[in-house]
Amino acid sequence: MDQTPTQQQAGITRPEAPEAPAETRRDFLKLTTGAFAAVGVGVVAWPFIHSMNPARDTLAMATIEIDLSPIAEGQAVTAMLRGKPIFVRHRTAAEIQAARATPMSELKDPAPDQGRVQRDAWLVLVGVCTHLGCVPLGQRAMDNRGDYGGWFCPCHGSHYDTSGRVRKGPAPTNLPVPTYTFISPTQIRVG
Structure with a gap:
């Protein structure tokens, strides 16, 4: 029988595979x-x-600062924020007293006056009637302020008191209070 030598016996070596890097x-x-x-x-x-x-003009309209120093007691001003009027009223002691003396049971949308203001004398509201979006009267001294001395919406007859709470008429809720902060004793930032 013929024997063939194995590769190892013949002296042939296989090269080892190099390790892959x-x-x-x-x-x-x-x-x-x-x-x-x-x-x-x-x-x-x-x-x-x-x-x-948002565009730069939109960001610029996102907040407004209002100087309160020229607003005399009993006077109100209107500023615009994002196309909506913002009512700022420097309330008299009589207006504050009338707002605080109102029993909650007489209100359509009960809310205490203390929860609607940060400082008693300053009331800040979004000036849009909550019925159909009209702008109520009451910002000027010669305006009809309604039966409760606050604001009156002549379109449908809603009456608001000196805290912006709806007292009479078809409006379902109070005038909204926007987000605002006092940045100094005489200046607020709304928005």
């Missing part, structure tokens, strides 16, 4: 291509995302 050129190219693709998506998407930010 941890990062090959192909891995580097994949990583680089992925990074460029991510940057490209960001460059294309940024204008779209940025277009969703």
